[in-house]
Amino acid sequence: MVKVPPYLQAGNTIALVCPSGFMAIEKAQTCIDVLQQWGYKVKVGTTVGSQSTTYFSGTDEERLINFQQILDDDTVHAVLCARGGYGLSRIIDQISFKKFKKQPKWVIGFSDITVLLSHIYTNYDIATLHSPMAGAFNDGGYNNEFVQSLKQVLAGKHTKYECAVHEFNKKGEAVGELVGGNLAMLAHMVGTPSDIKTKGRILFLEDVGEYLYNIDRMMRQLKRSGKLDKLAGLIIGGFTDTKDTERPFGQNAYEIIREVVKEYDYPVCFGFPVSHDKENYALKVGVGYKLKVSKSKVTLEE
Numbered sequence: 001m002v003k004v005p006p007y008l009q010a011g012n013t014i015a016l017v018c019p020s021g022f023m024a025i026e027k028a029q030t031c032i033d034v035l036q037q038w039g040y041k042v043k044v045g046t047t048v049g050s051q052s053t054t055y056f057s058g059t060d061e062e063r064l065i066n067f068q069q070i071l072d073d074d075t076v077h078a079v080l081c082a083r084g085g086y087g088l089s090r091i092i093d094q095i096s097f098k099k100f101k102k103q104p105k106w107v108i109g110f111s112d113i114t115v116l117l118s119h120i121y122t123n124y125d126i127a128t129l130h131s132p133m134a135g136a137f138n139d140g141g142y143n144n145e146f147v148q149s150l151k152q153v154l155a156g157k158h159t160k161y162e163c164a165v166h167e168f169n170k171k172g173e174a175v176g177e178l179v180g181g182n183l184a185m186l187a188h189m190v191g192t193p194s195d196i197k198t199k200g201r202i203l204f205l206e207d208v209g210e211y212l213y214n215i216d217r218m219m220r221q222l223k224r225s226g227k228l229d230k231l232a233g234l235i236i237g238g239f240t241d242t243k244d245t246e247r248p249f250g251q252n253a254y255e256i257i258r259e260v261v262k263e264y265d266y267p268v269c270f271g272f273p274v275s276h277d278k279e280n281y282a283l284k285v286g287v288g289y290k291l292k293v294s295k296s297k298v299t300l301e302e
Contacts, residue, residue, distance in 0.1 A: 002177060002286045004127045005078075005104040007156030010039035012077040014154075015070045016134065017045035018057035020112045021085020023134065025049025028082050031134035034142040035080075038151055045070050048082050056087050064091040072099045077106075078154065082134040084111025084182075092119055092194060101126070106154065109133050111208075111276065114181030119194035121179065121286040129153060130181055130204075130274070131282035141278060149282040160301040161281050163272050168258045169298065172267030174233025174291040178283055180204035187218040190225045199230045202291050204283065205257075206237035208276035212249040212256065215239065219260040228261060233291040234268045235300070238275025267293040272300070 008014070014035050016028060025048055032042050047057040047066045057063060070079055092115055101124050107116060108129040117128040131150045132141075141147055153159060179196055180186065180203045189195050207215065222228050239253035251259070254270050261268060269291065273279035284302070292299045 002125050002127050003104050004287065005106045008040065008077055008154045011041065013041040013043050013075055014078045014080050015043040015045060015073065015076040016048050016080050016082045017067055017070050018047040018050070018082050019063050019067045019091065019116070020057065020087035021055060021083055022050065022052055022057045023048060023083040027138065028134040030142065031082070031137040034137050043076060055085070060090050063087065064094050068095060079105060079107045080133065081109030081113045084109060084113050084133065086112050088112050088115040089188065092116065097124055110280065111182050112185060114185035115189060115194055117181060117285045118186070118189060118196045122194060122197055125286070127284050127286040129282060130285050132280050136278065136280065144278060146273065146278055146280050153282045153284065158302055160299060161273070163298045165295065165297060166270035168254055168270045169293050170268040171293050171295060174202050174267050176201045176232035176288065177286055178202050178204065178289045179285060183207040183215065183218050184210065187221045190221060196227065198227045200232055202233040202235065202289055203231050204235035204237060204272065204274055206275045207239050209241045209243065211243045211245065212251065212253065213245065215242070215253050216256045219257055223260055228264065231264070231266050233266050234261060235272045235274070235291065236268065236270045237272045238277055238279060240276050267291060269293050269298045272298070
């Protein structure tokens with residue numbers, strides 16, 4: 001049985017950390033301000049706006065120490081990763097979840113944070129939150145329905161999302177625990193202690209900035225490793241800013257994915273609002289959902 005961390009109350013503390021790539025404090029300031037407007041206290045980790053001069057928000061040791069401190073802090077009720085990028089797979093095996101297992105709290109983020117979300121669900125059966133991060137709050141983004149979906153989930157509100165029908169959809173209904181995230185990270189984790197469990201589950205996928213041939217390669221990696229065989233359902237989110245080679249691959253991202261999964265009879269939904277763009281609903285990884293794909297609409301409901 002998956003453990004769901006306690007939802008937040010007014011006055012609870014949300015900590016901001018950067019366990020992967022660097023983020024300037026100025027880029028996180030709107031997020032900090034809005035979280036306070038929502039009624040929460042905010043604790044800013046040392047890795048947010050760090051003095052690092054490399055791609056990362058600090059050395060592996062600095063990022064590990066700061067994340068561990070925040071994870072184990074009894075005064076912190078949720079951990080919001082300010083940004084993704086890359087770097088969690090360098091420290092994930094050194095993080096101790098001993099205290100976290102006994103007192104779970106919401107761990108929030110997407111992109112590279114997929115490593116953390118998957119690791120927690122696979123090893124400890126604790127729900128996490130795939131959702132917008134600090135950058136999504138900028139330029140008025142905190143007013144859109146996607147950032148607002150984070151607010152709703154943190155407060156314990158029941159979620160039901162709808163999206164437009166896509167011509168590649170496969171109709172049907174599926175019930176199962178929701179798993180997934182960034183395709184590159186999920187393929188990267190195959191065979192590791194963070195590897196995702198997919199049998200009987202609803203899998204969602206999204207990615208950004210990938211070459212089309214690489215999307216094909218990663219999808220076939222998931223297929224060859226059995227991750228697509230016994231799904232309850234499949235949700236394909238945004239595949240944004242894709243790139244092609246000088247000699248064209250010949251298919252777009254959705255055409256590639258449709259071909260890889262064409263033999264399966266479970267429902268498949270394309271174009272769901274989970275992505276690296278602003279269309280990115282907050283989704284509870286590990287929690288049970290019902291996916292309904294019909295010819296007139298698509299719904300995903302807890």
